[in-house]
Amino acid sequence: MLFNSIEFAIFLPVVFLIYWFIVNKNLQLQNIFLLAASYFFYGWWDYRFLVLILFSSIVDFFLAKKIAAESRNSQRKALLFLSLFLNLGFLFYFKYYNFFLDSFVQSFTAFGHSFDAQRLDIILPVGISFYTFQTLSYSIDVYRRKLEPAKDLVSFLAYVSFFPQLVAGPIERAVNLLPQFYRKRTFNYFQATDGLRQILWGLFKKMVIADNCSTYVIHIFDDYGVYSASTTLLGCVLFAIQIYCDFSGYSDVAIGTARLFGFDLKRNFAFPYFSRDIAEFWRRWHISLSTWFRDYLYIPLGGSQGSLGKKVRNIFIIFIVSGFWHGANWTYITWGALNAVFFLPLLLLSKNRSYLGVVAEGRTLPNFTELIQMLTTFAITCLAWVFFRASSVEKALGIIGQLPNKTLFILPQSFNDTNLPLYAVSIALLFTVEWIQRNSEHGLNFADPEYLKPLKRLFCIFLALFIIYYSGEQQQFTYFQF
Amino acid sequence: MSKFLKQTGLFFLSLLLIFLAGWSIPSKWITESLHYSVYDKHKLLEETVDKSSRIIFAGGSNVSFGVYSPAVEDSLGITTVNTAIHAAYGLKYILDDLEPYVKKGDIIVLAPEYAQFQEDSFLGSAALVQGLNVIPQNSKLLDSRQWVLFFKNLPRHALSKIRFYLSSLFGNNASIDAYHRSAFNAYGDVEGHWSYQIGLSKSPDVLVGQYNPEVIAYIERFDALVKKRGAQLLVAFPTFNQSSFLHNAKVIEHLYQEFQQSDIEVLGTPERYSFPDRFYYDSAYHLNRDGQFKRTNLLIEDLKHYLQNATYSR
Numbered sequence: 001m002l003f004n005s006i007e008f009a010i011f012l013p014v015v016f017l018i019y020w021f022i023v024n025k026n027l028q029l030q031n032i033f034l035l036a037a038s039y040f041f042y043g044w045w046d047y048r049f050l051v052l053i054l055f056s057s058i059v060d061f062f063l064a065k066k067i068a069a070e071s072r073n074s075q076r077k078a079l080l081f082l083s084l085f086l087n088l089g090f091l092f093y094f095k096y097y098n099f100f101l102d103s104f105v106q107s108f109t110a111f112g113h114s115f116d117a118q119r120l121d122i123i124l125p126v127g128i129s130f131y132t133f134q135t136l137s138y139s140i141d142v143y144r145r146k147l148e149p150a151k152d153l154v155s156f157l158a159y160v161s162f163f164p165q166l167v168a169g170p171i172e173r174a175v176n177l178l179p180q181f182y183r184k185r186t187f188n189y190f191q192a193t194d195g196l197r198q199i200l201w202g203l204f205k206k207m208v209i210a211d212n213c214s215t216y217v218i219h220i221f222d223d224y225g226v227y228s229a230s231t232t233l234l235g236c237v238l239f240a241i242q243i244y245c246d247f248s249g250y251s252d253v254a255i256g257t258a259r260l261f262g263f264d265l266k267r268n269f270a271f272p273y274f275s276r277d278i279a280e281f282w283r284r285w286h287i288s289l290s291t292w293f294r295d296y297l298y299i300p301l302g303g304s305q306g307s308l309g310k311k312v313r314n315i316f317i318i319f320i321v322s323g324f325w326h327g328a329n330w331t332y333i334t335w336g337a338l339n340a341v342f343f344l345p346l347l348l349l350s351k352n353r354s355y356l357g358v359v360a361e362g363r364t365l366p367n368f369t370e371l372i373q374m375l376t377t378f379a380i381t382c383l384a385w386v387f388f389r390a391s392s393v394e395k396a397l398g399i400i401g402q403l404p405n406k407t408l409f410i411l412p413q414s415f416n417d418t419n420l421p422l423y424a425v426s427i428a429l430l431f432t433v434e435w436i437q438r439n440s441e442h443g444l445n446f447a448d449p450e451y452l453k454p455l456k457r458l459f460c461i462f463l464a465l466f467i468i469y470y471s472g473e474q475q476q477f478t479y480f481q482f
Numbered sequence: 483m484s485k486f487l488k489q490t491g492l493f494f495l496s497l498l499l500i501f502l503a504g505w506s507i508p509s510k511w512i513t514e515s516l517h518y519s520v521y522d523k524h525k526l527l528e529e530t531v532d533k534s535s536r537i538i539f540a541g542g543s544n545v546s547f548g549v550y551s552p553a554v555e556d557s558l559g560i561t562t563v564n565t566a567i568h569a570a571y572g573l574k575y576i577l578d579d580l581e582p583y584v585k586k587g588d589i590i591v592l593a594p595e596y597a598q599f600q601e602d603s604f605l606g607s608a609a610l611v612q613g614l615n616v617i618p619q620n621s622k623l624l625d626s627r628q629w630v631l632f633f634k635n636l637p638r639h640a641l642s643k644i645r646f647y648l649s650s651l652f653g654n655n656a657s658i659d660a661y662h663r664s665a666f667n668a669y670g671d672v673e674g675h676w677s678y679q680i681g682l683s684k685s686p687d688v689l690v691g692q693y694n695p696e697v698i699a700y701i702e703r704f705d706a707l708v709k710k711r712g713a714q715l716l717v718a719f720p721t722f723n724q725s726s727f728l729h730n731a732k733v734i735e736h737l738y739q740e741f742q743q744s745d746i747e748v749l750g751t752p753e754r755y756s757f758p759d760r761f762y763y764d765s766a767y768h769l770n771r772d773g774q775f776k777r778t779n780l781l782i783e784d785l786k787h788y789l790q791n792a793t794y795s796r
Binding site for chain 1: 483485486489490493496497500630634637638641642645
């Protein structure tokens with residue numbers, strides 16, 4: 001069930017009304033109902049996925065209890081390894097088996113040997129990377145004694161499968177989300193209205209901007225050879241906007257939906273394209289994944305401590321693994337490695353924490369230096385996104401190789417779409433609103449005086465009409481494939 | 483909670499009022515659009531009801547852009563009516579709309595676009611709302627699945643009417659050339675595009691989605707109903723430009739085989755109606771003037787053959 005579908009538009013109000021009017025009497029009922037709704041939501045894709053998530057959750061629930069109860073370190077470690085083995089085993093089997101097999105066969109072919117290997121004909125369960133990382137963090141935190149094991153199975157199952165964030169995050173740590181399942185939720189008007197506005201903003205980003213950009217991006221990336229360099233460059237920029245609006249749009253809808261049910265999820269995007277360097281970008285992009293890797297991989301590896309070689313190694317490991325997390329393809333690995341290359345100089349010069357605040361704090365516009373910094377950061381992320389989007393590394397190199405060309409200075413082709421100026425207006429609207437709101441949680445997070453409220457309401461109505469009228473052809477959220 | 487429900491209710495009510503206003507707005511754009519030609523086509527069917535025999539062409543725009551009825555009428559000596567307007571009404575709606583007008587002696591030549599057989603396309607899409615806005619009494623033809631599609635597409639339709647209405651107030655009338663009520667001739671064929679040349683895009687049309695067996699079953703039901711009235715249904719294949727045809731050859735072959743296994747009378751083969759790109763106007767299904775005549779001649783040959791030999795396609 002996609003957030004931008006009719007099915008979800010029916011599902012959400014029905015679940016909301018039952019949740020607040022029928023099962024609001026006690027905590028247990030609220031949790032059971034949320035669990036049932038989440039399984040219904042997930043099973044809508046394919047009911048067989050439910051078996052996997054249920055099995056993985058139950059195993060982790062009991063293993064964590066055993067880990068917490070065990071006093072011998074060796075036993076605790078063994079139990080943790082069992083949990084890691086099972087979770088990562090499922091992930092490997094469903095997501096990476098065919099990739100490793102193909103790479104293995106190709107490497108033998110390169111040395112003149114060839115053999116047939118049996119590929120697995122399996123479908124990738126939606127959201128497996130997200131909920132696997134969620135349950136992994138739970139087991140590790142219990143092992144590290146940072147977290148008490150879940151009190152009851154229903155709360156834990158509801159935490160793992162919580163439908164707003166189940167299929168594409170934010171990847172919620174048990175430390176933050178699980179305790180919210182232990183408290184009976186009471187309706188909060190401000191939380192719910194802000195949640196609705198965040199949903200609206202997320203849908204605008206996804207349905208108007210990402211889906212419309214996608215129709216151009218598909219043409220340009222599929223047949224880049226036939227277009228001018230300026231059109232290809234436009235395609236690269238539009239993809240950067242598309243991937244941001246697609247994924248942060250999803251996160252906005254997820255966080256907003258959770259708020260309707262009285263839950264606060266972690267922020268996942270903090271206006272990353274207003275970053276002044278790549279380190280700031282990575283603190284603002286897919287925050288739940290970046291911090292996951294930081295806490296469970298980077299810091300255990302030694303982080304930025306130790307010798308120069310170790311620092312370089314750790315940076316490459318974290319970025320390459322992050323790329324690999326996105327998908328079993330060399331394009332994602334290259335994307336990760338490229339980001340490591342961009343990030344490394346900042347780390348080595350100890351400038352990776354230069355920009356911790358918001359750009360142009362207390363000012364309406366950025367100064368010239370900030371503007372150049374933001375544009376440079378955007379440009380290098382665009383370059384990396386080419387690898388992320390292209391179907392192969394060769395194609396990505398072909399696209400980049402085509403750019404230095406005299407056709408870079410002609411007007412890009414328009415694909416005869418009369419709505420093109422409107423798409424440009426909507427992108428301008430996105431960046432204007434987000435710039436104004438860059439100190440807030442999301443684009444429509446209003447904290448203005450009373451007299452401005454009617455104006456803001458009108459803006460929301462206008463935005464809803466804009467979404468309905470200019471939404472592009474319905475596309476699946478890009479991050480569902482991860 | 484009550485404040486929240488009230489505020490949310492007001493928000494959605496304002497949207498609903500805007501949609502209703504858009505739906506009911508009297509719009510010149512609607513009365514002059516190709517959708518309004520449904521009245522002209524119904525009138526044609528009513529005016530020819532006393533003819534002993536009629537050839538009635540039905541389908542989507544591949545038929546409205548792809549048949550020249552005066553030539554058919556002259557060659558076969560049978561009154562001819564082209565009822566086709568838009569494929570996106572969905573084949574179900576097209577057949578249900580035609581059904582009350584079918585009478586003894588009619589020969590219905592149905593040429594549905596290939597896309598009608600994929601997934602739920604035969605139930606219609608956005609054009610269904612446009613069609614119903616023109617002729618609301620046809621709402622009785624809709625089943626529950628079509629109502630879902632209707633409500634899904636209604637908001638955007640209402641907003642586009644408001645947009646065109648507002649732009650018409652400022653004298654900004656969109657040019658709709660071939661897609662215009664006046665583009666149809668007295669027989670119901672599109673002629674309005676003859677003086678334009680647009681050309682096809684480079685990429686072929688791709689038939690997406692699973693084959694839906696429900697569509698042929700629905701045509702079979704229509705066939706049975708038509709036969710009961712003493713009329714005859716013939717299925718012809720749509721015209722499809724060569725690159726699109728080759729790209730989707732497997733899907734089309736599968737469809738052809740499905741028709742061969744059904745009880746439906748079939749005219750010609752899919753390959754016969756696929757022409758080089760120079761015969762097309764602006765899409766893989768829309769023929770230009772030359773293409774329209776070329777296809778009409780082939781249809782005349784096939785119909786002559788059929789009329790001479792009732793077991794022709796078997």
